[in-house]
Amino acid sequence: MKKLGQILFIDDDEVNNMVCERIVKRTLGSKANVFSFTSSEEGLSHLKNETVLMEKGAYTLLFLDINMPVLTGWDVLQRIEQMDDKIKNKLLLFMLSSSIDPDDIRKATENKLVSDFIEKPLSFVSLFHIMEKHFTPKIEIKV
Amino acid sequence: MIKEKLSYKFLMLNEDADDFTNVQNLLFEKFELPLVIKTSFDKAVDFLTTKDNPFDAILLDLSLTFRKGKHIVTDLLKLAANSPLIILGPINSEKLSETYINQGVSDYLCKEELNSVLLSKSILYAIKNNKLEQKISLTELNLKDSQKAAKVGTWETNLFDFGSIWSDETYRILGANKKVTISSHNEFLKFIYPNDLQLFKTAFSKSINSKQVNLIHHRIVNNLGKIKFVEQRWKIIRDDELNPIYAVGTCQDVTEKTTAQEKASRLEAYNKDILKKISFHIAILNADGEIIATNEAWNKYSIENGEPILEKTGDGSNYFKVCEDAWLSGDMSALEVLNGIKRVANGTSVEYLHEYPCHSPQKKQWFVLKAIKINKDKNILITHQDVTTKKIAEIERERIAYDLIQRNKNMEQFSFIVSHNLRAPLANILGLTEISKLESTNTVELLNIINGMSNAAHKMDDVLKDLNKILHTESQKYDTKEEVDFQEITLAISKDIIKSQRIKIQTNFKEVEKMHSLKSYVYSIFYNLINNSIKYQRPNVKPHIQISSKKTEHGILLKFKDNGLGIDVEKNKNRLFGMYNRFHHNTEGKGMGLYMVKTQVAALGGNISVKSIVDKGTVFNIEFKTSD
Numbered sequence: 001m002k003k004l005g006q007i008l009f010i011d012d013d014e015v016n017n018m019v020c021e022r023i024v025k026r027t028l029g030s031k032a033n034v035f036s037f038t039s040s041e042e043g044l045s046h047l048k049n050e051t052v053l054m055e056k057g058a059y060t061l062l063f064l065d066i067n068m069p070v071l072t073g074w075d076v077l078q079r080i081e082q083m084d085d086k087i088k089n090k091l092l093l094f095m096l097s098s099s100i101d102p103d104d105i106r107k108a109t110e111n112k113l114v115s116d117f118i119e120k121p122l123s124f125v126s127l128f129h130i131m132e133k134h135f136t137p138k139i140e141i142k143v
Numbered sequence: 144m145i146k147e148k149l150s151y152k153f154l155m156l157n158e159d160a161d162d163f164t165n166v167q168n169l170l171f172e173k174f175e176l177p178l179v180i181k182t183s184f185d186k187a188v189d190f191l192t193t194k195d196n197p198f199d200a201i202l203l204d205l206s207l208t209f210r211k212g213k214h215i216v217t218d219l220l221k222l223a224a225n226s227p228l229i230i231l232g233p234i235n236s237e238k239l240s241e242t243y244i245n246q247g248v249s250d251y252l253c254k255e256e257l258n259s260v261l262l263s264k265s266i267l268y269a270i271k272n273n274k275l276e277q278k279i280s281l282t283e284l285n286l287k288d289s290q291k292a293a294k295v296g297t298w299e300t301n302l303f304d305f306g307s308i309w310s311d312e313t314y315r316i317l318g319a320n321k322k323v324t325i326s327s328h329n330e331f332l333k334f335i336y337p338n339d340l341q342l343f344k345t346a347f348s349k350s351i352n353s354k355q356v357n358l359i360h361h362r363i364v365n366n367l368g369k370i371k372f373v374e375q376r377w378k379i380i381r382d383d384e385l386n387p388i389y390a391v392g393t394c395q396d397v398t399e400k401t402t403a404q405e406k407a408s409r410l411e412a413y414n415k416d417i418l419k420k421i422s423f424h425i426a427i428l429n430a431d432g433e434i435i436a437t438n439e440a441w442n443k444y445s446i447e448n449g450e451p452i453l454e455k456t457g458d459g460s461n462y463f464k465v466c467e468d469a470w471l472s473g474d475m476s477a478l479e480v481l482n483g484i485k486r487v488a489n490g491t492s493v494e495y496l497h498e499y500p501c502h503s504p505q506k507k508q509w510f511v512l513k514a515i516k517i518n519k520d521k522n523i524l525i526t527h528q529d530v531t532t533k534k535i536a537e538i539e540r541e542r543i544a545y546d547l548i549q550r551n552k553n554m555e556q557f558s559f560i561v562s563h564n565l566r567a568p569l570a571n572i573l574g575l576t577e578i579s580k581l582e583s584t585n586t587v588e589l590l591n592i593i594n595g596m597s598n599a600a601h602k603m604d605d606v607l608k609d610l611n612k613i614l615h616t617e618s619q620k621y622d623t624k625e626e627v628d629f630q631e632i633t634l635a636i637s638k639d640i641i642k643s644q645r646i647k648i649q650t651n652f653k654e655v656e657k658m659h660s661l662k663s664y665v666y667s668i669f670y671n672l673i674n675n676s677i678k679y680q681r682p683n684v685k686p687h688i689q690i691s692s693k694k695t696e697h698g699i700l701l702k703f704k705d706n707g708l709g710i711d712v713e714k715n716k717n718r719l720f721g722m723y724n725r726f727h728h729n730t731e732g733k734g735m736g737l738y739m740v741k742t743q744v745a746a747l748g749g750n751i752s753v754k755s756i757v758d759k760g761t762v763f764n765i766e767f768k769t770s771d
């Protein structure tokens with residue numbers, strides 16, 4: 001089981017980021033490392049540069065939107081692909097989108113970097129399942 | 144002793160026993176054991192009416208008393224038609240002899256002068272003569288039959304008085320009655336078809352001096368008014384001093400033959416014409432690929448395709464070699480064609496079909512080659528059929544099908560985009576609702592949540608408004624077109640959206656001032672492009688927008704140029720004109736502007752393209768065809 005280091009949200013939709021942060025903090029506690037970015041470039045540079053926790057063996061959990069200006073979700077995936085293995089090996093990535101285009105879902109699931117495709121909005125239940133499946137220690141949900 | 148025959152049989156009519164014995168003795172002198180039967184006339188009837196009259200000759204002793212000689216002779220000639228009759232008379236009279244012979248009697252001998260030599264000579268001569276006569280009459284009969292069968296009549300014309308003798312068949316051909324029509328040269332001329340009369344007359348008078356057999360064909364009109372074709376052959380007979388005396392000839396009815404021939408030659412002419420005129424290119428090859436016949440269309444096509452003297456694909460050239468050469472020079476399908484035709488030649492396949500394009504700079508063409516064996520000689524019929532019309536229809540059908548599939552895909556994509564953009568704010572609302580339930584949520588947070596919900600609801604409303612706009616645009620497509628003045632439109636838009644003196648719009652519509660179009664579309668296109676240039680201006684750079692019009696080869700070119708932020712065109716080419724696609728952060732855009740521009744330009748039958756350099760500016764070129 002993996003140890004969770006930080007959680008990142010890359011989405012140009014601020015409201016969605018706000019909701020997601022709130023859900024994460026409610027689930028994992030207010031001191032959880034949660035960062036959200038409305039600009040893909042900023043999100044990518046955070047991933048690339050903030051590697052202290054990863055070097056200690058902790059994982060980064062990344063939620064990525066698809067439809068964004070400048071760099072789309074697909075562009076972001078390409079950039080990550082070019083990053084160091086040290087980063088990629090410690091990354092657990094989920095697409096988080098309101099798209100219902102079967103092409104988007106297929107493209108997401110076929111990508112090696114992507115663990116799964118999650119429909120918006122992120123709920124307590126879906127976050128709980130991710131934590132259950134991938135991370136220790138077990139958490140208790142308080143709703 | 145005469146021994147030509149095993150035994151001669153004679154019948155002798157006489158009533159005087161001494162005379163009989165005398166004649167019998169004379170016969171025994173010259174014939175070897177002849178059978179001589181003595182009879183009275185009444186009994187003779189019984190002998191002569193049997194089926195096979197066995198007598199080689201009949202001897203009549205005219206001293207008979209019970210009938211007058213002449214009657215007996217007449218009756219005997221009738222009864223014994225096949226046997227010669229010799230009369231033994233009481234007196235030596237030349238006149239009597241002549242009378243009897245003319246009547247049909249073979250000979251008349253005077254009893255007083257009778258001796259064995261005279262009698263035997265007379266009998267033998269009579270027998271021989273009788274046989275000859277029989278033969279001749281048989282030949283005459285046969286000749287009549289064959290004349291009838293071959294429809295050949297004979298005729299003979301005396302060149303002094305132009306009297307003629309016609310055979311029965313000649314009469315039949317002319318449809319003339321022997322009893323009514325008296326045969327003569329002039330009578331014959333009456334039967335000749337008027338237009339052929341001169342031909343016949345000329346040929347006949349020319350023939351008088353010729354030694355050869357003359358031959359002409361002409362028409363006649365028979366007694367029933369029917370036109371017949373006849374073949375005339377005749378020759379001039381001359382006397383010892385070479386003066387012409389007769390014309391003898393045959394007249395053959397060739398109507399059936401001529402009609403059949405005419406039909407056949409007409410049919411052949413039709414077939415030739417059809418082959419000539421048919422649009423298929425046709426050639427016949429022998430089993431070795433040698434071209435043994437071609438039609439007009441084939442040759443015409445060859446000539447048009449750079450073979451002025453048919454050096455490669457005309458008669459006598461080899462089609463297999465043509466295919467091989469084409470293959471060697473790189474046409475891979477030529478090998479396939481060659482093998483296909485060879486398969487037909489050796490009987491492996493019944494027929495071979497091959498469709499191929501054959502485009503010239505002038506026009507596109509498609510053909511179907513067909514090879515099929517046509518007879519036992521292993522000849523192959525090659526046809527090239529122009530299937531361009533069919534092929535074009537096929538391509539058009541495929542294009543329409545492709546268009547429809549593409550449209551369907553676009554519609555599907557449209558619905559995905561719309562649903563995504565409706566679901567995104569909906570997801571916000573759902574998410575906000577979820578966190579609002581948390582007991583730790585304080586008043587400030589709750590206010591934020593309500594704010595977020597309100598924004599999301601507005602976003603959804605916007606999407607629905609956009610949808611309405613798109614549908615409206617679609618329906619406007621059929622509005623009436625009018626003259627749209629570019630300067631006027633630009634001024635109206637400036638008034639609407641330009642609030643700052645900093646923005647400079649420069650126009651040049653001198654070359655083309657107006658276009659016949661949908662005003663609402665043109666307004667929307669100008670509005671969105673100007674609006675984009677203002678929205679995506681570079682910080683600290685005074686926006687400068689240049690709009691101009693130009694005439695092009697096919698229509699009008701509109702150019703929109705700005706000095707704004709610019710877009711990475713190479714990277715975003717697939718998304719640039721897509722719905723709800725944005726390329727800049729922190730602006731109010733929602734990705735509808737260029738989508739609308741593209742949709743409306745396309746609806747007007749135009750084309751839009753873009754050039755841009757990031758941090759320099761953007762140029763949009765819109766080209767409209769002015770076909771209407």
